[in-house]
Amino acid sequence: MQQILVIEDQDLMRLALIQELKNCLAESVLLGAPTLDIAKTLMRSQDFNLVLIDPGLPGVNPISQFDRLSVIEQVVDASPSATHLVITGSDSVAEANHCRRFGVAGYVGKTGLMRGLLAEVLQDISQSGFSVRISPTDQFAADFHYSGLTGREQEILDCMRRRERGMKRKEVYEQIGERIGVDPATVEKYYKQARAKLLRRGRLPDGI
Amino acid sequence: MQQILVIEDQDLMRLALIQELKNCLAESVLLGAPTLDIAKTLMRSQDFNLVLIDPGLPGVNPISQFDRLSVIEQVVDASPSATHLVITGSDSVAEANHCRRFGVAGYVGKTGLMRGLLAEVLQDISQSGFSVRISPTDQFAADFHYSGLTGREQEILDCMRRRERGMKRKEVYEQIGERIGVDPATVEKYYKQARAKLLRRGRLPDGI
DNA sequence: TCAAATAGGGACGGCGGCCCCCCTTTCCCA
DNA sequence: TGGGAAAGGGGGGCCGCCGTCCCTATTTGA
Secondary structure (H helix, E strand, C coil), rough: CCCCEEECEHHHHHHHHHHHHHHHHEEEEEEEECCCCHHHHHHHHCCCCCCEEEECCCCCCCCCCCHHHHHHHHHHHHCCCCCCEEEEECCCCCHHHHHHHHCCCCEEECCCCCHHHHHHHHHHHHHHHHHEEECCCCCCCEEEEEEECCCCHHHHHHHHHHHHCCCCCCHHHHHHHHHCCCCCCHHHHHHHHHHHHHCCCCCCCCCC | EEEEECCCEEEEHHHHHHHHHHHHHHHCEEECCCHHHHHHHHHCCCCCCCCECCCCCCCCCCCCCHHHHHHHHHHHHHCCCCEEEECCCCCHHHHHHHHHHHCCEEEEECCCCCCHHHHHHHHHHHHHHEEEEECCCCCCCEEEEEEECCHHHHHHHHHHCCCCCCCCCCHHHHHHHHCCCCCCCHHHHHHHHHHHHHCCCCCCCCCC
C-alpha cells in the first residue's frame, strides 16, 4: 500500500493533486499538509513512498530562491526514503536543476499540469529516474464545460476539441477508445450524445 | 442558463474551480481561459453572468500591484454585465478594497478556499452584494484520504475528523445529516463503513 | 456514383454509489 | 445498574453512469 504526502497550501489544488494521484495509483493512503510544519510532523511519525512539494508555501519569501530551495531540502532530508516531486507555480529550469541535485525525482510547473500529466511524470520517473515539465510559454485554447454532461461525455468532447485539424472523427474514436480501453463505437456513441445535449441547449463550442 | 468564465492559468486549479461551480449551480456552461488574451476573446464574443479572475497570470509581474489591478480592471471593463470574483494566491485586504472599488463582488484567497466555500461566497454576494475571504494565517491539520473510500464516506470522515473535541459522534451525525439532507442514521452507517475499511487496512488517522 | 463517414436515435444489462431499515454486541458513565 | 452511545454487520431499493449492440437517414469524398 502506497503512503503519499502532498505538501501544498491551496486547498483546492491540494485536493486536485490528491485526486490525480488516486486516479493513477492503486491502493493508497494520501495525506495532505497545508504547511511545512504539519508536513514535518507527519514525516517524523511515518515513512512515505512519494512526497509532492510546493515550495511556494505561506511564510516563504516567494522571491527568495534560497528560501524555496531550503523548503525542498528540508522535506527531502526529512523523508530520505521517498520519491520526491516538486510542483510549483513559478518554475524555472535553473530551479529544476538545483532540485535534481537535492535528489528530487520530478519537477513540474503548475501551468500546463493538466489531468493525467502527473501519471506521465510518474511513469517517466519509474523508467528513467527523472522527469521535468516546465510550464509552456504558449497557451492553447479555452476549455468548455457543460453541467449536463456526464464524465465520459465531457472527457471525449475535450479530446475531440483538441484533435489535430484534418483528423477524421473515426480516427479519434479509435485513438480514444484504445487509450481508455473502450470500444470505438462506444466512444462514438458518447460523442454523439454529448453533441446532441449541447445542440438541444443551443450551444456548440468551436471545434465540434 | 448561466454563462460562466474562469480565468486561471493553472490547469488543475481551473478545473477545480469549474468543478466547484458545477456543484453549487444548476444548469450552466463554464468556459476556462488560461490567459488574459483568450479571456478577452471570449468576452468579446459573448456575455457572461459570472467571471472568476486570477490576477496572477503568466506575463503579469507578480510583485507589481499595479499590473494585478490592471488585469482585474481590464476584465471588469470587458464584461460589465457580469458578477466578478477575484480568486488569488497572494491576497491582501488592501487589494480586496481596490477590487471592490472596481465593482468586483467577491475577493477570495486560494489558501483556505476549501470545498463548498465558493458556494458560501456566492450566497453572501446574492444577499449582501459583497464578500471577502482572506487567507487564514493559521492552518489547521492534515487531511486524510484513502483510495478505497467512496465520496460520501470520505466526506463524512472529513467532517468527523474536523469536529470540535468533546462533541459526541451522535451530534455530528445529526449535524452532517441536516447539512447534506440525509438521515443521521445513514450518516452513521457511512461513518462506520469508512472506519471499518480503514481498520481492515490497518490505518486509522488521528481524530477517529 | 457508390462507399464511407457522420448524425441521431432506441434498448439492455451490469455495476456501484447512495439511501434506508434492520439486527447484535460491547462499553462507559450517570 | 440500566440505558445510551458506539462498533459492526446484512439486506434491499433506486438511480445514474458505463459499455455494448442495433437501427436508420444524410452528407461527403474518392
